[in-house]
Amino acid sequence: MTKVLFVVSELAPLIKTGGLADVAGALPTALAEYGDEVRTLLPGYRAVMGKLGKTKVIEKYDDLFGGPAKLLACKMAGLDLLIIDAPHLYDRDGGIYLDTTGTDWADNPQRFAALSYVGAMIAETGAGGWTPDVVHGHDWQAGLTPEYLRARAVQVPFVFTIHNIAFHGNTDAGKLVALKLDGDRFTRDHFEFWGQISALKAGLMGATKITTVSRTYAEELLTPEFGIGMDGVLRDRQSDLVGIVNGIDEDIWNPATDPYITPYTTPAKKAANKKALREIFGLGPSDGPLCVLVSRLTEQKGIDLLLAALPELLSRGGQLALLGSGDPKLEVALLAAAAEHENVSVKIGYDEALSHQMMAGGDVILVPSRFEPCGLTQLYGLRYGTLPLVALTGGLADTVINASPAALASGVATGIQFFPITTQALGNAFARLADLYNDPKTWKTMQRNAMKQDVGWKASAADYHAIYTSLTETHQ
Numbered sequence: 001m002t003k004v005l006f007v008v009s010e011l012a013p014l015i016k017t018g019g020l021a022d023v024a025g026a027l028p029t030a031l032a033e034y035g036d037e038v039r040t041l042l043p044g045y046r047a048v049m050g051k052l053g054k055t056k057v058i059e060k061y062d063d064l065f066g067g068p069a070k071l072l073a074c075k076m077a078g079l080d081l082l083i084i085d086a087p088h089l090y091d092r093d094g095g096i097y098l099d100t101t102g103t104d105w106a107d108n109p110q111r112f113a114a115l116s117y118v119g120a121m122i123a124e125t126g127a128g129g130w131t132p133d134v135v136h137g138h139d140w141q142a143g144l145t146p147e148y149l150r151a152r153a154v155q156v157p158f159v160f161t162i163h164n165i166a167f168h169g170n171t172d173a174g175k176l177v178a179l180k181l182d183g184d185r186f187t188r189d190h191f192e193f194w195g196q197i198s199a200l201k202a203g204l205m206g207a208t209k210i211t212t213v214s215r216t217y218a219e220e221l222l223t224p225e226f227g228i229g230m231d232g233v234l235r236d237r238q239s240d241l242v243g244i245v246n247g248i249d250e251d252i253w254n255p256a257t258d259p260y261i262t263p264y265t266t267p268a269k270k271a272a273n274k275k276a277l278r279e280i281f282g283l284g285p286s287d288g289p290l291c292v293l294v295s296r297l298t299e300q301k302g303i304d305l306l307l308a309a310l311p312e313l314l315s316r317g318g319q320l321a322l323l324g325s326g327d328p329k330l331e332v333a334l335l336a337a338a339a340e341h342e343n344v345s346v347k348i349g350y351d352e353a354l355s356h357q358m359m360a361g362g363d364v365i366l367v368p369s370r371f372e373p374c375g376l377t378q379l380y381g382l383r384y385g386t387l388p389l390v391a392l393t394g395g396l397a398d399t400v401i402n403a404s405p406a407a408l409a410s411g412v413a414t415g416i417q418f419f420p421i422t423t424q425a426l427g428n429a430f431a432r433l434a435d436l437y438n439d440p441k442t443w444k445t446m447q448r449n450a451m452k453q454d455v456g457w458k459a460s461a462a463d464y465h466a467i468y469t470s471l472t473e474t475h476q
């Protein structure tokens with residue numbers, strides 16, 4: 001049994017902007033099956049504080065990066081939480097990373113340095129008598145943790161998981177003092193990155209073990225194209241880098257019990273959900289596949305490729321129902337496409353219930369990402385018999401079995417992959433999709449295969465458990 005402190009900036013079901021929250025929310029329960037005890041340290045954003053039940057104050061800090069703060073302990077949704085109640089950092093309108101105008105909060109470096117700093121303090125002195133054997137940080141927001149552990153001479157292993165290397169958490173060198181960092185370590189070997197402080201680099205350099213969320217992404221990260229400036233750092237640390245594919249919460253994402261949908265256990269019974277979904281999106285009947293997409297709208301997600309390839313889908317009778325929010329330019333372009341084509345419908349926003357209805361009612365889940373460390377929506381799609389059409393990259397390469405002639409002949413295909421990641425290849429994939437969809441026997445076989453895939457956390461939690469065990473053994 002290993003006591004593990006998660007240090008993370010979002011956590012489902014309390015606060016979520018993307019897949020990081022899902023992983024942070026589901027993995028602790030899966031690890032408990034192996035006897036590991038996870039407590040999760042999370043900033044007390046306004047939205048979080050409003051949802052907490054009974055809390056216990058276990059620590060008080062006079063000055064946590066500019067103001068007084070408390071450490072609260074509570075239980076929620078089966079999780080043991082440690083919440084940093086620091087109003088000067090987290091109690092405000094707007095998003096958790098962005099202000100009301102969509103700009104990064106100017107004090108994000110301090111806000112997440114505080115998260116990492118409290119993580120290190122807990123590792124040193126414990127929280128209410130509980131001291132972790134391992135600290136497990138996620139993404140750049142937890143990246144400074146090993147610097148603070150080192151400053152306190154705390155010898156605890158630090159596992160660092162990269163969910164998305166595109167975010168570096170960089171800030172200017174003038175903040176060294178404000179962030180309580182050791183100026184002597186502002187070098188290329190530690191956390192200096194092209195003249196800036198990089199929280200991500202600090203985490204990568206200081207981690208005892210680095211994980212990322214699929215095997216293919218672990219390999220891709222070593223290349224300049226995917227490493228986004230950190231490939232050199234990662235090549236240096238390659239022997240400590242491992243890819244562990246994400247799972248999904250099989251209770252929340254279960255078509256047989258999902259409270260947001262008409263429940264089903266066989267693909268044939270998706271029909272009621274498809275009808276309902278078309279009504280929700282104002283789409284009429286059509287002969288082609290109903291494609292759905294649920295995503296943050298960013299460059300990463302290949303939405304521009306989809307827009308350019310849409311004619312191929314629509315010319316074969318396909319439809320698109322899309323839910324997302326993010327880049328205003330993409331939002332405008334999507335709404336324009338919806339206005340132009342009757343078989344395209346777009347909802348801008350974030351809607352958990354609707355995302356479930358889309359998984360249940362769609363024929364196909366689209367993930368045309370330029371890069372995708374793991375991706376979760378294709379996993380939801382598999383579980384719901386909604387076949388993934390995905391770019392061949394990262395976790396999308398590892399979790400979908402492409403409908404190649406060989407895979408179809410042996411009856412194992414679960415979706416469609418396209419490569420290179422271009423408009424033309426996506427357009428060709430839409431043509432393949434239409435052919436497969438028009439072959440009901442093959443389509444049903446693929447749906448049944450998809451629904452049988454193991455997309456839960458059990459196997460991957462075992463891999464994390466093995467890492468914790470090996471690290472605590474070597475540190476004893």
Ligand SMILES: Nc1ncnc2c1ncn2[C@@H]1O[C@H](COP(=O)(O)OP(=O)(O)O[C@H]2O[C@H](CO)[C@@H](O)[C@H](O)[C@H]2O)[C@@H](O)[C@H]1O
Binds near residue numbers: 163213246294349
């Ligand atoms: N408008 C909306 N309404 C409702 N729900 C919405 C939504 N927009 C997104 N979501 C939900 O947010 C999650 C997104 O997770 P993903 O893993 O697909 O991508 P993300 O890039 O956020 O995560 C990063 O971290 C995760 C976790 O490691 C990696 O899988 C991934 O590759 C990496 O980019 C899904 O649960 C999805 O349903």
